[in-house]
Amino acid sequence: MSIFAPARLALSLALSCAALPAIAKDKPDPYMAKGEPVNCVQIQSIxxxxxxxxxxxxxxxxxxxxxxxxxxxxxPSLGFEKRFLYKTSLSQLCSVDIITVLWNGGPGLQQGASCGLGKFQPMEKASK
Structure with missing residues (x-):
């Protein structure tokens, strides 16, 4: 094994990981926008x-x-972790609210980046 083999392996791994988001975005979107965005959704309906x-x-x-x-x-890391928390004293989740990414960090879930929400766009299944 040459001295450069570990470096080549690391570079290959890094390039493969960098390409994953681009590959994931090629996955067809099953939805299309329908109607005007709204500011809030009812939490109990989620x-x-x-x-x-x-x-x-x-x-x-x-x-x-x-x-x-x-x-x-x-x-940051929302797409990788695919989980988040939100806190609100209202019965709605709104575009002014903040979500916090959750990640595995030893015992239990740890809090990561906190990010603001946008408006909620109604969607419908795209016709085939």
Missing amino acids: RSTDVRDDRTIDFIMNGNKVYRNILPNSC
């Missing part, structure tokens, strides 16, 4: 979330309604 990348979260609501939130800025 069934699940789908973090698409560092700026995009799909909120899947009761009745399979989907709202896409495109954050004003990239939120």
Whole structure:
């Protein structure tokens, strides 16, 4: 094994990891925008979330309604960790609220970057 083999391996790994986000973005989007964005969604209506990348979260609501939130800025590690928390004293999650990325860090989940939400864009399944 040559002395440069570990360096080549590290470089190959780094380049492969750098290409993953570009590959992931090639995945077709099953939704298209429908209607005007809204400022808030009802928390009790949120069934699940789908973090698409560092700026995009799909909120899947009761009745399979989907709202896409495109954050004003990239939120570090959100797309990798795919989980976050929010705190609000209201019954709504709004575009002025902050989410915090959660990551595994030893015992339990640790808090990462905190990022502001954008407006909630109603989405519908794209026709095939």
